[in-house]
Amino acid sequence: MEIHPQDLTLTFVCSRFPRKFLRHLEEVREIKARRIEEGIYYLEGDPVPMQLLIPPRLSPENNYWMQHLRGNLKRGNEIEELMKRYEEHSHSRWYQAAMDLIIRANWENVKEEKNMCEALRELFADELRESEEKGLAAGAEKKLISQVCAKLKRKICVEEIAGALEEKIEVIHTICEVAADYAPDYDVEKIYDKLKEGENRK
Known part of the structure; x- marks a missing residue:
């Protein structure tokens, strides 16, 4: 089905007044605000x-x-009221x-809200599931890094670490290479x- 230009409305959303953009439209396209x-x-x-649209105004x-x-929605009251x-x-x-649109622009803050309404959980079920899976994967990776670092502190070689942890030697070698930059404390988060x-x- 063909859509006529008159049936469309293009909306620009800016966090502040776009003076240069509007000046360009007026000078080049003769479009005035x-x-x-x-x-x-x-x-x-x-x-x-x-x-x-300029939302802050x-x-x-x-x-x-x-x-x-x-x-830039704030955690707490602002997001809770929105929900x-x-x-x-x-x-x-x-x-x-x-x-x-709003949630995707503020996903990092929204996903931390414990009181997310059921309707919103349903709307973003896939994203929440993906975040949970990523969190579990990150936890497992950090646990492995911590185990590797503990053995590095005891001067155990890469091959022995891989055998003890039942991991591929390539995986352990990569961790050890990066961990070397953080010796002797071995900050797991930074690694x-x-x-x-x-x-x-x-």
């Missing part, structure tokens, strides 16, 4: 309707959901779409982070 209310501007001069009373379209309000509208696809950095570069 018209303030509708605090934090909401219509960008006029193009066949496709466009608007600009929006009124929480009049534009609660749009005001939360940002990536409470979402639970009242969780059946609505519009609210689901809005919440999806783990360094190993992850190496994996991400591959």
Whole structure:
């Protein structure tokens, strides 16, 4: 099905007023910003309707959901209130779409909330499961690193460590190489982070 430009609205969401961007639009495309209310501007001069939202400037009373379209929500009251309000509208696809954007932009803080409502857990079941699996995997890797470091402190060689822990010698060798930079204290967290950095570069 063909969608006409008149049926679309492009929305730009910025954390602060984008002066350079708007100047560029006006000089190059002859598109001007018209303030509708605090934090909401219509960008006029193009066949496709466009608007600009600046969430920090929006009124929480009049534009609660749009005001939360940002990536710096605070743990505690702010996120808890958001979850409470979402639970009242969780059946609505519009609210689901809005919440999806908000939560993905603030996932690190949101996933730590113990009081996450059931509707939100259902909406983000896959992400929560993935986070839990990653947490379990990280715990197992750190345990292995700790065991390797304990044996390195006792001057045990790579081959013997691999045999004792029943791990591939290549895996133990990689851990030992990185751990050498943190001898003699062998900070497990720093070694783990360094190993992850190496994996991400591959």
